[in-house]
Amino acid sequence: MIGNETARSTLKIELLQRVEALGANQALFPSPKRSIDLIVEQLENINPIPRPLSCDRLPDLLGDWQLIYASNGTAVTRTFALIPNIEAGIQIKQVRQKLIAGTSGKITIFNSALIDLPLLGEWQLQASGIWIGDAGDRVARITFDVFSWQATKPFGWENWTFPELTIPVLEFLRKEALWTTSYLDAELRVGRGATGNLFVFRREFADKLT
Secondary structure, three states: OHHHHHHHHHHHHHHHHHHHHHOHHHHHOOOOOHHHHHHHHHHHHOOOOOOOOOHHHHHHHOEEEEEEEEEOEOHHHHHHHOOOOOHHHOEEEEEEEEEEEOOOOEEEEEEEEEEEEOOOEEEEEEEEEEEEEOHHHOEEEEEEEEEEEEEEEEOOOOOOOOOOEEEEOOHHHOOEEEEEEEEEOOOEEEEEOOOOOEEEEEEOOHHHOO
16 A cells, blocks of 8 residues: 555656646647556556545545546537637636535536637636436446536626526436546546546645645
C-alpha cells in the first residue's frame, strides 16, 4: 500500500503538471494526447477506491468537480472542432460537474461550461439529469433531461446578461449513456464514457484538502 501511495502521488503530480502545461483549450479539445492517457491508465490500475459508487463512498463522489482533461474532447468541444478555423478563437474558461445525492439511489448531475466565443462573447451552457448506479459499483446510467444556455457577457459587454433559455427533453427523446468511474480519491476522479474516452475531474478547492 505504501508503494501504491507513493506511485499515485507521483503520477498525480505529473498528470496535473502536464494538463496545466497544455492549457484548457488543448486539454479539452479532441487531439492526440497519448502520453497523458498513459498516466491516467496507470492511476486507474492503482485505484484506491475499487467500488466508487457504493453508498459508503458517496461523500468521496458527491460535490463540485472541474473537468481538466478529456482524451477525445467533450460533446461541446467536438462540435466546435467540426467548424473550420474556429478553435483558435474560442476560449474554454471552465467546465464543471456537480453531483448531488437524490432519492432511491439516484444522483442529480449538473454539467456546465463557460465559453468565450468569437464575436458572440461569453456563454454558459448547462445540462442536468439523473445518474443511477448500476452493477459492479463502478458503472452508472446517465440520462439528461434539461439543457439550457445563457449569454453571460454577450458580445463582450461586461454589464449585460441575457435571460437563460431552457429546453426540457421529452421523455421519449431522452438517451441513456453508460459512465464508468474508473478512479476516485479525495482530489481526482476519472470517468470513462461508453467508447472509452477518458475524462479527468479535479475537485474544486482541492488545494484546501488535507
